[in-house]
Amino acid sequence: MNHDDFEQRLQCQPPRQIPAEWREEILAMAGRGSRVEGRAQKRPRPSSLVSRLSTVLWPHPVAWAGLAAVWIFIFAVDLSTRDSTPVVVGNFSPPPAEVIVEVRQQQRLLAEMIGPRDVREADRYRSSAPRPRSELVEQLTT
Amino acid sequence: MRREPELGRLYDEHAQSLYAFLLNFTRDESDTRDLLQEIFIKLARHSELLEGARDERAFLIRLAHNAAIDLIRRRGTRERTSEKFATESIAPFMPASNPDEQAFRAGLAEALAELPPDQRAVVHLKLWEGLTFEQIASALNIPPNTAASRYRYGLDKLRDRLRPLYEEIK
Numbered sequence: 001m002n003h004d005d006f007e008q009r010l011q012c013q014p015p016r017q018i019p020a021e022w023r024e025e026i027l028a029m030a031g032r033g034s035r036v037e038g039r040a041q042k043r044p045r046p047s048s049l050v051s052r053l054s055t056v057l058w059p060h061p062v063a064w065a066g067l068a069a070v071w072i073f074i075f076a077v078d079l080s081t082r083d084s085t086p087v088v089v090g091n092f093s094p095p096p097a098e099v100i101v102e103v104r105q106q107q108r109l110l111a112e113m114i115g116p117r118d119v120r121e122a123d124r125y126r127s128s129a130p131r132p133r134s135e136l137v138e139q140l141t142t
Numbered sequence: 143m144r145r146e147p148e149l150g151r152l153y154d155e156h157a158q159s160l161y162a163f164l165l166n167f168t169r170d171e172s173d174t175r176d177l178l179q180e181i182f183i184k185l186a187r188h189s190e191l192l193e194g195a196r197d198e199r200a201f202l203i204r205l206a207h208n209a210a211i212d213l214i215r216r217r218g219t220r221e222r223t224s225e226k227f228a229t230e231s232i233a234p235f236m237p238a239s240n241p242d243e244q245a246f247r248a249g250l251a252e253a254l255a256e257l258p259p260d261q262r263a264v265v266h267l268k269l270w271e272g273l274t275f276e277q278i279a280s281a282l283n284i285p286p287n288t289a290a291s292r293y294r295y296g297l298d299k300l301r302d303r304l305r306p307l308y309e310e311i312k
Contacts, residue, residue, distance in 0.1 A: 006301055006308060011269050013247055014236045015162035023157070026179050027149055033183035 149186055156199060159271055160206045162234065166254060166266050167210035169231035177209045200281040203271075207263055207282055214259060231255070246307050253303040261296035268293050 195201035279286040
């Protein structure tokens with residue numbers, strides 16, 4: 001098979017002709033497209049966004065899926081290990097203000113029931129400061 | 143924004159070439175129409191696009207090539223494209239009245255569809271656009287030697303594939 005003959009043979013094959021009616025339609029669409037350019041450029045259309053994403057992700061879809069799976073795994077592990085943390089923090093949180101006020105009232109009531117007692121101003125201040133619950137209980141029992 | 147008479151001139155001078163080039167990639171008339179429309183909308187919106195271009199045809203072919211490659215990527219794997227080609231594709235050549243000639247054109251269309259897109263682009267531009275390797279290189283943004291080698295590989299594959307048909311009608 002002669003090289004040049006074969007090439008010439010291929011070149012003789014006439015390409016299909018473009019449909020004549022396309023001219024008006026395409027030029028009209030192009031004209032309309034250019035008039036709405038401003039609006040279209042302000043907000044990316046979902047189709048173009050999807051198209052861009054597919055262009056970015058297409059070359060290695062398995063790699064992207066793998067990466068996503070790794071992130072999901074990391075997120076899941078993080079969530080499962082986070083559960084114990086609030087309990088530990090909760091043990092060390094100071095008692096709420098209502099509890100302190102209540103304890104103070106009980107102290108006063110107890111003091112009145114026991115009888116007059118010299119309570120120095122400095123002790124009053126000290127007792128009013130927030131303390132660990134164990135200390136308050138000790139104070140109440142003594 | 144490009145004026146409509148200028149767009150009309152571009153269409154009259156280049157649309158047929160772009161259509162044939164795109165059809166060779168898509169094998170689907172509505173996809174080809176969409177891509178052609180996309181190109182002309184782009185030209186209408188960005189009048190500056192062609193201002194710096196030395197060769198209008200080469201520049202438009204580059205736009206068409208990029209659009210066709212994007213479409214192929216969107217479609218997915220080449221197997222899916224081949225599958226579509228087998229079922230509902232449109233031939234990129236005019237139908238022939240002679241049955242032997244028609245069989246050769248159908249065989250050529252199939253053989254072209256089996257070429258990798260980069261070889262198919264070069265073969266099309268060389269054979270049916272009559273571009274030189276320098277012009278093809280400029281249009282596809284590749285070195286001229288690469289264009290020449292892709293053409294050689296592509297042509298060899300077509301020759302191997304079409305040898306029986308070619309010998310028959312010769």
